[in-house]
Amino acid sequence: MKKMLRKKECVAMLLAGGQGSRLYALTNNIAKPAVAFGAKYRIIDFPLSNCINSGIDTVGVLTQYEPLELNEYIGNGQPWDLDRAFGGVHILSPYQAKKKQSWFEGTANAIYQNMHFMKKYNPEYILVLSGDHIYKMNYAAMLRAHKETGADCTIAAIEVPLKEASRFGILNCNPDGSIYQFEEKPKVPKSNLASMGIYIFTAEKLFKYLEADDANPDSSKDFGKDVLPAMLNAGEKMFSYRFKGYWKDVGTISSLWESNMDLLGEQPAFDVGDADWKIHSRNPLAPPEYIGAEADVQNSMVALGCEIEGTVIHSVLASNVVVEKGATVRDAVLMAGTVVKTGAKVEYSIVDENVVVGEGAVVGESKEKGAGIAVLGRNITIAAGAKVKGGEILDKDYKGE
Amino acid sequence: MAHSTVGVIFSNIHDENISELSRHRTMASVPFGGRYRLIDFALSNMVNSGITTVGIVTKNNYQSLIDHLGSGKEWDLARKDGGIILLPPYSDETDKPYTTRLEALMSITGFLNHRKEDYVVISDCDGIAHMDVADIVRFHEEKGADITMVYHDETHPCESSYFMTLEPDAAGRVKGIKINPKDLEGKTYHLYVNVMVMSREFLISTIQDAVTRGFSSFGRDILTKNVDTLKIYGYAFRGYYAGVNSMTDYYVHSMELLDGTVRSELFGGRDIYTKVRDSAPSKYLEGASVTNSLISDGCVVEGTVENCILFRGVKVGKGSVIKNSIIMQDTVIGENVTLDCVITDKNVVIRDRRSLAGCAELPYFISKGRML
Numbered sequence: 001m002k003k004m005l006r007k008k009e010c011v012a013m014l015l016a017g018g019q020g021s022r023l024y025a026l027t028n029n030i031a032k033p034a035v036a037f038g039a040k041y042r043i044i045d046f047p048l049s050n051c052i053n054s055g056i057d058t059v060g061v062l063t064q065y066e067p068l069e070l071n072e073y074i075g076n077g078q079p080w081d082l083d084r085a086f087g088g089v090h091i092l093s094p095y096q097a098k099k100k101q102s103w104f105e106g107t108a109n110a111i112y113q114n115m116h117f118m119k120k121y122n123p124e125y126i127l128v129l130s131g132d133h134i135y136k137m138n139y140a141a142m143l144r145a146h147k148e149t150g151a152d153c154t155i156a157a158i159e160v161p162l163k164e165a166s167r168f169g170i171l172n173c174n175p176d177g178s179i180y181q182f183e184e185k186p187k188v189p190k191s192n193l194a195s196m197g198i199y200i201f202t203a204e205k206l207f208k209y210l211e212a213d214d215a216n217p218d219s220s221k222d223f224g225k226d227v228l229p230a231m232l233n234a235g236e237k238m239f240s241y242r243f244k245g246y247w248k249d250v251g252t253i254s255s256l257w258e259s260n261m262d263l264l265g266e267q268p269a270f271d272v273g274d275a276d277w278k279i280h281s282r283n284p285l286a287p288p289e290y291i292g293a294e295a296d297v298q299n300s301m302v303a304l305g306c307e308i309e310g311t312v313i314h315s316v317l318a319s320n321v322v323v324e325k326g327a328t329v330r331d332a333v334l335m336a337g338t339v340v341k342t343g344a345k346v347e348y349s350i351v352d353e354n355v356v357v358g359e360g361a362v363v364g365e366s367k368e369k370g371a372g373i374a375v376l377g378r379n380i381t382i383a384a385g386a387k388v389k390g391g392e393i394l395d396k397d398y399k400g401e
Numbered sequence: 402m403a404h405s406t407v408g409v410i411f412s413n414i415h416d417e418n419i420s421e422l423s424r425h426r427t428m429a430s431v432p433f434g435g436r437y438r439l440i441d442f443a444l445s446n447m448v449n450s451g452i453t454t455v456g457i458v459t460k461n462n463y464q465s466l467i468d469h470l471g472s473g474k475e476w477d478l479a480r481k482d483g484g485i486i487l488l489p490p491y492s493d494e495t496d497k498p499y500t501t502r503l504e505a506l507m508s509i510t511g512f513l514n515h516r517k518e519d520y521v522v523i524s525d526c527d528g529i530a531h532m533d534v535a536d537i538v539r540f541h542e543e544k545g546a547d548i549t550m551v552y553h554d555e556t557h558p559c560e561s562s563y564f565m566t567l568e569p570d571a572a573g574r575v576k577g578i579k580i581n582p583k584d585l586e587g588k589t590y591h592l593y594v595n596v597m598v599m600s601r602e603f604l605i606s607t608i609q610d611a612v613t614r615g616f617s618s619f620g621r622d623i624l625t626k627n628v629d630t631l632k633i634y635g636y637a638f639r640g641y642y643a644g645v646n647s648m649t650d651y652y653v654h655s656m657e658l659l660d661g662t663v664r665s666e667l668f669g670g671r672d673i674y675t676k677v678r679d680s681a682p683s684k685y686l687e688g689a690s691v692t693n694s695l696i697s698d699g700c701v702v703e704g705t706v707e708n709c710i711l712f713r714g715v716k717v718g719k720g721s722v723i724k725n726s727i728i729m730q731d732t733v734i735g736e737n738v739t740l741d742c743v744i745t746d747k748n749v750v751i752r753d754r755r756s757l758a759g760c761a762e763l764p765y766f767i768s769k770g771r772m773l
Binding site: 295297 | 434435436474658659661664667668672673674677679680681682683684685686687688689690691692693694695696697698699701703710711
């Protein structure tokens with residue numbers, strides 16, 4: 001008997017090669033999708049959790065920039081239940097081949113270079129994702145819509161304020177949701193429906209257009225600039241899929257800070273504690289956090305292994321953070337293993353992993369002063385008594401002026 | 402470790418000591434320290450000493466244990482060769498399930514015969530300690546012992562229904578073993594902490610010998626009787642040890658975790674592995690007041706929490722004041738509730754304005770799933 005061909009209906013391709021240069025010191029040595037978020041997560045946990053919660057169990061993660069930490073974090077995919085004998089999560093790095101060797105040149109090229117990976121699963125649909133956003137989305141519902149409209153490509157879209165629309169790829173649609181025009185960062189936007197960078201393609205169509213795009217020497221090998229317009233010009237059926245919910249690009253220091261703060265409060269703007277849509281992550285091995293006898297912790301999120309003796313207000317603290325006696329942390333995001341020593345003050349800041357803020361040191365200024373968010377890169381020490389001004393970005397030890 | 406060691410953990414022994422907590426579960430799966438089960442300590446000690454195969458002897462109510470252990474991957478014990486091997490009770494027309502430790506060992510000779518490791522470390526789940534198992538095996542080898550029993554110096558009488566004390570000489574050789582001695586008040590004594598090491602060969606031959614002679618008790622028929630003829634050595638464990646021999650013990654040792662030195666002895670420098678639930682980090686809302694407490698992930702606190710241990714997913718509502726209490730997984734405490742010296746088991750619901758109190762010697766216990 002002929003062996004039955006095993007297949008996956010939908011394979012997800014997650015573009016995780018981004019440098020995230022607007023996150024400055026936070027992405028010196030790691031790719032943007034590996035940036036820590038929300039006390040225990042990393043940005044990539046959101047698309048990966050969305051995949052598994054949507055029943056998509058085959059994910060290719062395309063890495064390029066500083067992939068070490070991201071590769072290690074994803075490992076065999078077990079935290080997301082993506083360690084599978086057939087399918088599961090796979091890291092796809094640029095590689096050498098007999099005929100050519102090259103880095104991924106653009107988003108479309110990255111997917112094109114991994115055609116053999118997708119074809120191995122004989123899929124009907126390809127879901128293209130990016131590792132830059134914080135959101136919860138049921139891709140299965142989007143796939144259903146894609147099938148119902150009989151589209152060749154479906155693009156997830158969200159309404160944004162019209163005055164910000166020129167920062168996005170804008171979809172101009174007919175009343176039935178079909179797209180008649182695609183404008184990349186238009187100066188005068190005709191609509192406020194922005195592409196979320198989430199695409200579902202009918203696999204055969206995608207393969208055809210990727211091959212054509214690769215053969216085109218004038219193409220920049222980008223989905224938004226090249227592949228999608230080419231499909232539209234050729235008259236392929238392209239539909240928008242309206243998403244209503246929390247969706248945030250955490251590509252800048254201020255949006256990363258805001259998105260962290262959106263987790264706080266009784267009715268948070270974004271709830272990571274939703275039992276029906278769990279966000280999976282690699283969990284820290286740490287005992288429960290200890291809140292000391294003189295501690296004051298309010299309106300905050302605190303992860304396992306923290307030792308808090310001081311004051312923590314309106315802040316997000318990742319695992320194993322220490323806040324000593326008399327220290328104050330306000331409006332801040334502290335990543336894993338950071339220590340705030342006695343009497344030190346951290347305000348309106350993002351502090352990366354394993355930073356030491358010395359005794360009596362001051363990092364940042366109150367939000368109201370308008371100097372902006374102070375950022376400390378990982379593994380650095382701020383000397384006792386030193387002052388780091390609001391809005392400053394440091395990635396080396398600092399002794400003060 | 403120069404020689405290889407296989408672990409054997411007894412999950413059910415001493416259940417009767419804390420019957421409130423072990424009614425629906427094994428001793429091994431009794432929750433402890435906010436996010437652990439008692440077995441996590443024995444199992445992590447073994448894993449951290451390089452042991453990659455652990456047989457877990459079960460008897461009854463082991464559903465919660467199976468659920469906790471899963472494939473063993475959290476302990477890095479999902480292995481092709483070895484890993485976690487559950488050893489459920491065996492019975493047929495002639496054999497009933499075991500009732501003693503010796504009978505349990507008899508029932509796992511198949512497992513022991515199939516292994517290839519040189520040594521066996523046998524541990525119960527009633528002790529919470531950070532023990533270097535490799536060092537105990539090294540001691541056992543150096544002494545050329547037949548059996549090495551680990552002891553801890555205690556000053557308070559043991560409340561367990563079955564325990565042993567050792568009398569080692571200066572070289573560590575055990576000269577006397579007593580079962581349930583009475584006159585311990587005010588004395589320092591060497592309590593056997595239910596961890597022992599033997600060579601696998603010695604253990605198998607001892608079990609076979611016991612079968613032919615019709616012995617039933619490991620303590621009475623093998624240890625105490627042969628204290629002069631066998632080379633039994635006592636390994637002094639000097640670190641922090643918490644034996645859970647009664648509900649008072651459970652409460653007192655839980656509260657000891659609020660002491661930073663105890664925490665660093667138990668958790669510092671190495672990891673304690675446990676099942677993860679992918680809960681969100683805990684949230685402290687506006688107006689919350691939390692002091693001297695351990696809080697696990699997934700909690701949402703709006704009230705006042707003082708000297709408490711909160712397990713995963715606990716909710717404490719506005720205006721509630723919880724003191725000196727242990728609140729287990731997914732317990733929901735409404736608004737304006739007052740609790741003092743209370744232990745709630747999992748999934749308890751305490752409605753608004755209830756007020757409950759026990760005392761440190763006799764904490765008020767609320768069993769699993771109750772609604773008050």
